[in-house]
Amino acid sequence: MKKTAELVIKNALELLTCAEDASDLIGVVNNGWLAVSEGKIAALGDEKEIAPMISGSTEVIDASGKVVAPGFxxxxxxxxxxxxxxxxxxxxxxxxxxxxxxxxxxxxxxxxxxxxxxxxxxxxxxxxxxxxxxxxxxxxxxxxxxxxxxxxxxxxxxxxxxxxxxxxxxxxxxxxxxxxxxxxxxxxxxxxxxxxxxxxxxxxxxxxxxxxxxxxxxxxxxxxxxxxxxxxxxxxxxxxxxxxxxxxxxxxxxxxxxxxxxxxxxxxxxxxxxxxxxxxxxxxxxxxxxxxxxxxxxxxxxxxxxxxxxxxxxxxxxxxxxxxxxxxxxxxxxxxxxxxxxxxxxxxxxxxxxxxxxxALSRQETIGSLEIGKNADIQIWNLERHEDIAYHYMTNPVETVIKNGRVVARNSMLV
Ligand SMILES: [Zn+2]
Missing domain, CATH: 3.20.20.140 (Metal-dependent hydrolases)
Structure with missing residues (x-):
């Protein structure tokens, strides 16, 4: 029986783990799901693995058509x-x-x-x-x-x-x-x-x-x-x-x-x-x-x-x-x-x-990638592919920012 998540991000067009050993440098996962519990990343996977962790109190963010990445x-x-x-x-x-x-x-x-x-x-x-x-x-x-x-x-x-x-x-x-x-x-x-x-x-x-x-x-x-x-x-x-x-x-x-x-x-x-x-x-x-x-x-x-x-x-x-x-x-x-x-x-x-x-800050054990056990410092880009982050000029593509599992910014505004 999987524990209940406080926050779930579902259906990311691309989820970038940025794990250290990622062979493509950024660990692209298509149609990625992610669950957060107690401010940490509790699970990564697909609908079958993550959906059972959703309860009535879980905040669910639909990242359909978007890119999910670790916070910068x-x-x-x-x-x-x-x-x-x-x-x-x-x-x-x-x-x-x-x-x-x-x-x-x-x-x-x-x-x-x-x-x-x-x-x-x-x-x-x-x-x-x-x-x-x-x-x-x-x-x-x-x-x-x-x-x-x-x-x-x-x-x-x-x-x-x-x-x-x-x-x-x-x-x-x-x-x-x-x-x-x-x-x-x-x-x-x-x-x-x-x-x-x-x-x-x-x-x-x-x-x-x-x-x-x-x-x-x-x-x-x-x-x-x-x-x-x-x-x-x-x-x-x-x-x-x-x-x-x-x-x-x-x-x-x-x-x-x-x-x-x-x-x-x-x-x-x-x-x-x-x-x-x-x-x-x-x-x-x-x-x-x-x-x-x-x-x-x-x-x-x-x-x-x-x-x-x-x-x-x-x-x-x-x-x-x-x-x-x-x-x-x-x-x-x-x-x-x-x-x-x-x-x-x-x-x-x-x-x-x-x-x-x-x-570069000796913090790679706790931040910098989307991996189980790391702090849930996450951002969601309103972009269809990760390359767009360096291609769409002068708009802020960062739609949602999550710090330690809590949404702290949306659409260029702190919440
Ligand atoms: Zn300097």
């Missing part, structure tokens, strides 16, 4: 910030010279949004961020990673990490919190001095308060060297935070080697990583996270190429990188870019946005 895992964002960099965005579009940018007083780079992020109260910062996170939820995201790094001082960094906590408490989304104190360093402080502050004060404090699960740094010319990133991420490990690393976005200075040596969960950007470095990452089990949104937003001169990454055996995640330099909250848009601009197949892109995204 957006594994790289800087969604908590105040201010804007729209001036820089148009300066790049208009190809203004550095002198002209200076003459017009246009602020550029991450330091631009430090001041507004610092000046916002906790609640103001929460409210501005929540607007973006609500957009993420109605676009199918059920887990989001969120980094600090727009404070570069103790109070503002902690404020950003506290917003992460509030987001998870108040909105129907899981938030993976990352400490990115090494996003830059303050204008009025020497880098070495700021690193001392990070390593001896901030990282131990953030770790001891459980404010972040991951520690991250930016390894690139003009930012932190590979050696410096190694020291910072090791301090993070000591404080109980798993390493992630921004590297190879604008130059290659050895970030992949550091990420691989430290067993980082992900290495992100990868525009300039040479093949042997991609191979090192793959061997270390580090997920590669190229970021289609930022390449698009900055008109990158060397957009990432997934082909050598795939050939070297690197598992790929894709994410919005939502930040003031790339104001994107929509994973469907990122899928469109990944396919159209970077040559990913729709299956590769969907996998990168679900199960491999979960892996």
């Amino acid at each position: 895992v957006d594994s790289h964002t800087h969604v908590v910030f105040g201010g804007t960099r729209v001036g820089e965005y148009f300066a790049k579009i208009e190809n203004l010279s550095d002198d002209e940018i200076k003459r017009r007083g246009i602020k550029t780079g991450i330091l631009t949004t430090l001041k507004p992020t610092k000046e916002h109260s906790l609640e103001e910062l929460y409210e501005e961020t929540a607007l973006r996170v609500r957009d993420m939820i109605v676009s199918g995201t059920t887990t989001v990673e969120s980094k600090s790094g727009y404070g570069l001082d103790r109070d503002t960094e902690i404020k950003q990490l506290t917003v992460n906590r509030l987001l998870e408490r108040r909105l129907p989304i899981s938030v993976a919190s990352t400490f990115l104190g090494a996003h830059g360093w303050p204008r009025d402080m020497e880098k070495g001095k700021y690193m001392d502050f990070l390593i001896n004060e901030m990282i131990p404090f953030v770790g001891s308060q459980g404010l972040a699960e991951f520690c991250d740094a930016w390894c690139d010319e003009g930012h932190y060297t590979a050696r410096e990133c190694g020291v910072i991420l090791e301090a993070g490990l000591k404080a109980g935070m798993k390493p992630k690393l921004h590297e190879g976005g604008y130059s290659y200075i050895g970030g992949a080697e550091v990420a691989a040596d430290l067993g980082a969960v992900s290495a992100d950007h990868l525009n300039y990583d040479p093949r042997p470095s991609l191979r090192r990452l793959a061997k270390a089990g580090t997920v590669g996270t190229p970021l289609p949104g930022i390449d698009f937003a900055v008109g990158h001169i060397l957009p990432f190429d997934p082909a050598p990454m795939i050939e070297e055996g690197l598992e790929l995640a894709i994410a919005t990188n939502c930040c003031p330099g790339c104001w994107c909250t929509s994973m469907p848009f990122i899928l469109i870019l990944a396919c159209r601009e970077h040559g990913m197949s729709s299956e590769r892109a969907i996998r990168a946005a679900t199960i491999t995204g979960a892996k």
Whole structure:
């Protein structure tokens, strides 16, 4: 006798399991049925197997003519910030010279949004961020990673990490919190001095308060060297935070080697990583996270190429990188870019946005695929085939979003 389900999704034209071992990358099941009990996926199968689990109290969603997929895992964002960099965005579009940018007083780079992020109260910062996170939820995201790094001082960094906590408490989304104190360093402080502050004060404090699960740094010319990133991420490990690393976005200075040596969960950007470095990452089990949104937003001169990454055996995640330099909250848009601009197949892109995204957050045991026992984080697309997710532009194809077995969004509105 099968137990009664709280929620059943029936008749999906395509149900994408996105199981890790799916031979087609996304595990397409035609005419799929799925049952949820106690917030977890209780059964998958066909009508014969699932229909007996329906009782009078079961909510039944008819997915006839639609696609059912795991909720998106957006594994790289800087969604908590105040201010804007729209001036820089148009300066790049208009190809203004550095002198002209200076003459017009246009602020550029991450330091631009430090001041507004610092000046916002906790609640103001929460409210501005929540607007973006609500957009993420109605676009199918059920887990989001969120980094600090727009404070570069103790109070503002902690404020950003506290917003992460509030987001998870108040909105129907899981938030993976990352400490990115090494996003830059303050204008009025020497880098070495700021690193001392990070390593001896901030990282131990953030770790001891459980404010972040991951520690991250930016390894690139003009930012932190590979050696410096190694020291910072090791301090993070000591404080109980798993390493992630921004590297190879604008130059290659050895970030992949550091990420691989430290067993980082992900290495992100990868525009300039040479093949042997991609191979090192793959061997270390580090997920590669190229970021289609930022390449698009900055008109990158060397957009990432997934082909050598795939050939070297690197598992790929894709994410919005939502930040003031790339104001994107929509994973469907990122899928469109990944396919159209970077040559990913729709299956590769969907996998990168679900199960491999979960892996980039060490959460592949509980989320990222539709498998028995996993959290019932599910989305339903009003589309006739999975490829349409990267083909239908500028409509939100995500009709229903389910978080831990409860419907939390319908037709672009939170419920
Ligand atoms: Zn980033």
